[in-house]
Amino acid sequence: MKNPPKTRPEDFREAVLYMRVSSKEQEEEGFSISAQRRLLLEFAGRHELGVVREFEEVESAKQAGRPQFEAMLQFLKPRAADTIVLVEKTDRLTRNHYDAGSLERLGIAFLCVKECRFIGPYSRSSDKLIHSVQLAMAKHQTDNLSEETSKGMLEKAKQGYYPSCAPVGYRNVEGANGKRTIAPSEPEASLVRWLFEQFGQGLLSVKALTAQAKAQGLRLRGKNLSSSVAHQILRRRMYSGSFDWNGEVYAGNYEPIVSADLWNRVQDVLNGRRISKSRKVKRDFLFRGFLRCGRCGCLFTGELKKGRYVYYHCTGNRGKCGNTYTREEALEAALISTLGDLVVPAPVLAWLDAEIASREEMAASATKARAVQLRRELGRAESRWKTLYEDRLEGRITPEDFDAYASDARERCSRLKADLEMLESTRPNLMEGLKAVEIISEACRLFPKQGIAEQRKLLTLLLDNASFNQGEFECWLKTPFQELRRSNSATQRNFNDLVGKEGLVENWLPG
Secondary structure, eight states: OOOOOSGGGGGGGGGEEEEESSSSSHTSSSSSSHHHHHHHHHHHHHTTTTEEEEEEEEEEESSSSOHHHHHHHHGGGGGTTTTTESSSSSHHOOOSHHHHHHHHHHHHHEEETTTTTEEEOOOOOHHHHHHHHHHHHHHOOOOOOHOOOOOOHHHHHHHTTTSSSOOOEEEEEEOTTSSSEEEEEOOOOHHHHHHHHTTTTTTHHHHHHHHHHHHTTTTTTTTEOOOHHHHHHHHHHGGTTTTEEEEEEOSSSSSSSOHHHHHHHHHHHHHHOOOOOOOOOOSTTTTTTTTTTTTTTOBBBEEETTTTTHHHHHHHTTTTOOOEEEHHHHHHHHHHHHHHOOOOOOHHHHHHHHHHHHHHHHHHHHHHHHHHHHHHHHHHHHHHHHHHHHHHHTTSHHHHHHHHHHHHHHHHHHHHHHHHHHHOOOOOHHHHHHHHHHHHHHHHHHHHOOOOOHHHHHHHHHHHEEEEEEEEEEEEEOTTTHHHHHHHHHHHHHHHHHHHHHHHHHTTSSO
């Protein structure tokens, strides 16, 4: 008899543990991994789950390809139906779309213990949607950190400080005001200056220039200078005292290696030698770079016919594959149908708002109660430590007994403080994630009315892959948008019949 589907954590009898910190610095603090393991082992013990394997990772979850995460997937492949993954919270498991998709494709169930969230192949659509919001928030936090870092680098650039590693010919140094800047570094700076001076005369090609450098024994970091490296050096504005950053030019407050006049003269020589084989793009096409041939995998390219009709066809870079042409209108209609699955009905958004608010309130209450318990235990532990210390001073216990008891007391105080610090760490704001869902829903609803630039921005955000083969258009969305699409599609199919009825919301409510 076939085993019934596992829809709850209690349905599993064995588990693997996954613990992760982002950096060596966190690992060296000595409590993050151990605190996660203790939390997961306590949960497994309470629920009679046999722990068959532990996976410990010191790696950021922003990008796919974590070694221990991949090892866990390989371990779970043959036993995914019977084994659950225990993890502290969502962002410890994944912060990127690919890894989330891998868990889904393999049918792996997992439980985020601190968030009390179980996700498996047979989870309710409402739980999957809320998890997708949580995943979006984890990614949002990563992107926000990257954005804040970029802001800091941009502000540094505006102040004239080069906000990255020093290029060839410079070294990173600390300026008079304590800020990091760059300064010429010999002998590379002299080689850079020689390249500009020789090429600026207009008598040598880049290839001839590098040959002359080799003949004179001029080497860059112990190696012969290549034409490509020489060309990159000659194009870099920063050797003249200004530098490019994020498409803008900023005046640097460091010492230039060559004059601005010499740099401009070199650019004129380079531009005079360059033969441009490119042609201007007269029109931007909606599916440019997004659509691939379903037969051979080559990109589809767009062509404007009779000044008004847009057709797409396979580029044929791997030879003729026999795929057909298609009109842009047909592709756009199919795409709009897919994006329609991301338009969440207003009653569902209202329910989600109330449901998330309720869950956040329950989680906050549980966190508060746990914090009170931990502070009470910490108070007792510190009191015990104080009593031991006083007994030692008064001679009521021997030094040997004090050392034995004090070690346990110190370890317990340290462990309780670490647990309290982890508990009180900032929780992701699910309401912000719901706001993101609302924004995506509205953007998809307005997609047909937007200009092509805005439409392409939305496709860049949402689309993972798209293909066309003999009249059939298919597209795949990035996770968590695919989760949102799946959760919403059942309601959308019957939307006209269910508007204003209780059934619309019931499709999303927990069973």
